[in-house]
Amino acid sequence: MTDHVVRTLTDDELRASQDLFRATLHVKPLTDDQWPSVRASLQPARSLGVHEVDSGALIGTARSFDSAITVPGGGDVPLGAVTSVGVRADCTRRGVLTELMHAQLREFADRGLVAAGLHASESAIYGRFGYGIATRARDYTVDVRRAKVRQDAPAGGRVNIENLDSAMERWAAAYPAMATRPGMLARPDEWWAGLRSHLAREEGPVTAVTHEGTGGVDGFAVYSVDRPRPGSATLNLIEMQAAGPEAFCGVWRYLLSVDLVHEVTASVRPLDDPLELLLTDPRAVSTTGQFDDLWVRLVDVPAALAMRTYDGEPVVLEVTDPVLPGNEGCYRLGPDGAVRTDQPAELQLSVDTLAMIHLGAWRPSQLVDTGRVRETAPGAAERADRLLSTATPPWCGTFF
Numbered sequence: 435m436t437d438h439v440v441r442t443l444t445d446d447e448l449r450a451s452q453d454l455f456r457a458t459l460h461v462k463p464l465t466d467d468q469w470p471s472v473r474a475s476l477q478p479a480r481s482l483g484v485h486e487v488d489s490g491a492l493i494g495t496a497r498s499f500d501s502a503i504t505v506p507g508g509g510d511v512p513l514g515a516v517t518s519v520g521v522r523a524d525c526t527r528r529g530v531l532t533e534l535m536h537a538q539l540r541e542f543a544d545r546g547l548v549a550a551g552l553h554a555s556e557s558a559i560y561g562r563f564g565y566g567i568a569t570r571a572r573d574y575t576v577d578v579r580r581a582k583v584r585q586d587a588p589a590g591g592r593v594n595i596e597n598l599d600s601a602m603e604r605w606a607a608a609y610p611a612m613a614t615r616p617g618m619l620a621r622p623d624e625w626w627a628g629l630r631s632h633l634a635r636e637e638g639p640v641t642a643v644t645h646e647g648t649g650g651v652d653g654f655a656v657y658s659v660d661r662p663r664p665g666s667a668t669l670n671l672i673e674m675q676a677a678g679p680e681a682f683c684g685v686w687r688y689l690l691s692v693d694l695v696h697e698v699t700a701s702v703r704p705l706d707d708p709l710e711l712l713l714t715d716p717r718a719v720s721t722t723g724q725f726d727d728l729w730v731r732l733v734d735v736p737a738a739l740a741m742r743t744y745d746g747e748p749v750v751l752e753v754t755d756p757v758l759p760g761n762e763g764c765y766r767l768g769p770d771g772a773v774r775t776d777q778p779a780e781l782q783l784s785v786d787t788l789a790m791i792h793l794g795a796w797r798p799s800q801l802v803d804t805g806r807v808r809e810t811a812p813g814a815a816e817r818a819d820r821l822l823s824t825a826t827p828p829w830c831g832t833f834f
């Protein structure tokens with residue numbers, strides 16, 4: 435397309451880009467009161483805009499913040515966290531998003547970011563740009579009247595209600611030690627500012643609680659409560675992290691004890707979240723949805739493959755990547771690491787499918803069954819299943 439240009443936005447263009455993005459989600463523009471807290475959540479020089487050449491109007495935007503993702507083996511892979519993607523409704527389906535995505539991926543590659551990640555509003559959009567579903571999550575509700583904690587469950591430590599601002603400083607300091615599961619993201623200061631800004635827009639009061647174990651802060655939660663009529667209150671869990679069983683159980687003992695609440699809703703929890711196993715009646719917990727969570731794009735495939743660990747017999751993958759062709763070729767993965775190889779391919783797959791197996795969210799053999807992976811050597815998919823499997827399912831747990 436030649437009737438518009440893509441470039442990095444200047445500071446004084448950021449509010450307009452945020453309002454454009456909100457309009458694409460059918461949300462009102464920011465008020466003067468809201469803008470300072472939203473501004474604090476934006477990293478400088480990470481917002482792209484598309485302007486029409488003739489009118490100079492802003493018609494599309496996408497931004498990111500610099501983060502890192504935990505990969506199997508515990509390493510941190512530099513990642514651009516993509517968000518605020520939108521194209522003005524009267525300019526869609528003209529390739530504007532495509533240009534934004536390509537420009538952003540080139541920029542990430544130039545800055546040495548190894549991966550990109552996003553949460554997709556619709557699941558049909560991002561595969562074409564090389565993103566694949568790298569973590570999944572589930573929503574559940576808890577019937578509080580049935581939810582009695584088993585006697586043999588961990589006791590947990592002390593849970594304190596705190597002022598949100600001071601709590602967030604303590605959470606930010608404690609969070610890196612909690613982000614050990616594959617798929618979890620580093621949270622820069624701007625992410626915490628974004629959470630503060632999001633919570634400020636909640637209609638009702640929000641409550642912040644911190645769990646302290648023997649080593650200090652090891653869990654936290656923030657929630658709001660809807661109480662449409664007496665005797666019918668729902669506690670909505672907005673954010674919860676716990677570094678281990680004591681913190682997990684301690685926070686849940688508190689949440690299930692809040693007076694007047696008959697139901698707790700929790701969203702985007704790990705697939706293996708063990709809450710029902712803590713309860714005398716596991717059916718007190720009902721899963722209400724299971725869906726894609728973080729979509730990952732491997733920007734530098736050789737680096738991304740080399741930065742995780744593998745356990746099992748080696749396998750050779752052949753990767754295709756029409757958007758970033760420098761990633762294409764064969765890679766040998768094994769306990770010694772991952773390197774480019776001239777050996778023949780045993781499994782063939784595209785870069786978006788590679789992202790689906792990189793953190794262990796899907797087994798390669800499942801993807802053979804659905805045609806996403808082509809097996810060219812018998813038994814290779816089963817070998818790859820073992821090589822890439824992880825002890826726990828990956829989970830992101832950070833919304834942006």
Ligand SMILES: CC(C)(COP(=O)(O)OP(=O)(O)OC[C@H]1O[C@@H](n2cnc3c(N)ncnc32)[C@H](O)[C@@H]1OP(=O)(O)O)[C@@H](O)C(=O)NCCC(=O)NCCS
Nearest residue numbers: 458519520521526527528529530531532553554555556558
């Ligand atoms: C989603 C959105 C950004 C797409 O922008 P766009 O400029 O229309 O996208 P493009 O014209 O570059 O489309 C590229 C391809 O993706 C497809 N596509 C785009 N949006 C799609 C959608 N929502 N569902 C399915 N396919 C979609 C296009 O049909 C096109 O396919 P083709 O290459 O086969 O022709 C835009 O529609 C939008 O702003 N939507 C509302 C806000 C939103 O959902 N933002 C995303 C937040 S994660």
